[in-house]
Amino acid sequence: MQLLRLGEPGSERPFVRAGDGTLRDLSAMTADIDGGFFASDGVARVAAALAAGELPEAGPEAARARVGAPIARPGKVVCIGLNYRQHAEESGAEVPAEPVVFMKAPDVVVGPQDDVLVPRGSTKTDWEVELGVVIGKTARYLESAEEALEYVAGYTVSNDVSEREFQLERGGTWDKGKSCENFNPLGPWLVTADEVPDPQDLGLRLWVNGEKKQDSSTKDMIFSVAEIVHYVSQYMVLRPGDLINTGTPQGVALGQPDPKPYLREGDVIELEIDGLGRQRQNVRQA
Secondary structure: OEEEEEOOOOOOEEEEEOOOOOEEEOOOOOOOOOHHHHHOOHHHHHHHHHHOOOOOEOOOHHHHOOEOOOOOOOOOEEEEEOOEHHHHHHOOOOOOOOOEEEEEOHHHEEOOOOOEEEOOOOOOEEOOEEEEEEEOOOEOOOOOHHHHHHHEEEEEEEEOOEEHHHHHHOOOOOHHHOOOOOOEEEOOOEEEHHHOOOOOOOEEEEEEOOEEEEEEEHHHEOOOHHHHHHHHOOOOOEOOOOEEEOOOOOOOHHHOOOOOOOOOOOOEEEEEEOOOEEEEEEEEEO
């Protein structure tokens, strides 16, 4: 199944795209696709309703609606840095012995076609295609990585937009280079975990102005999705609806020769992950 939210910002409604391609309205079943939806076994309930033919088909206006982020109001956005071997190499960093964990403000999550805003004073805004993992049930001190995928509701495309000067040159932690307005386009939909048999075998790609910048596979991850979920659960409680960005592969602007091609107003970003859909953003000035 593909879970998605359609409508203007703040007024999105929940839908599901069934296996036959039809779009079904979930409004009678849930107000939104959020932590409460996942905590109440929403994925299984939607699957059962689909199988029983109980969900009404969406009207034609749904096909014209803005696509919002596939999850509403994540409680946390947890990010993993330097999680692809070739990206660590291009960044001049050692391969980490443990996952590098940082946080991103949840309110920067926007729709997959919403504008990316270059912050005022920024000269080093960068792109990062990433596999997004949405938590389906509370994960607290998991005993092993082997059980971790049972806590995943599904997967989505995430653009972990970053401002490298704010992140690396202005002191302190990474967070202020990661939490600028509109810095996490997400979607277009959430593909439920049962539709992704191996999250470590997904191709992911990104283009800027039609030029391919990133082209890799989740096979290059240093720490797998299962290892990440297990690890993070040792340090914080992962709750239904939380988002984990699992790291980006090589090809970011930071790793390019000088002058580095950081994003500017008027640029167009496109990104995709096998089976999870495609995003497109126009770059604007904040």
